[in-house]
Amino acid sequence: MTFLKLLRRVLNVAICFLGCLSPLYLFVGWATTHDIYNDYMSAKLFSRYNMDLPGWYVWDVHSCHGEWNALSIVFGLIILFHILLFTRFLVSRSG
Secondary structure: OHHHHHHHHHHHHHHHHHHHHHHHHHHHHHHHHHHHHHOOOOOHHHOOOOOOOOOOOOOHHHHHHHHHHHHHHHHHHHHHHHHHHHHHHHHHOOO
């Protein structure tokens, strides 16, 4: 088996794997942006309106660290999928 055929096979498997997972990580992306939109309350927001932070405000909870981390993973997977797809296109043209 030549290197080019092996590369095509690996790219095909990776693209199929990420493609099958794409509905899952697209849903996670939608869910995290929905949660950030509904719950994000940064300290900057309160200071912009010259308001003191309320007593119930917890910085670790209301700054949505988990959601932002999940969103960065989702965007990383989307970018990786498209890079692999473009690489597969280039490899198929060279053969």
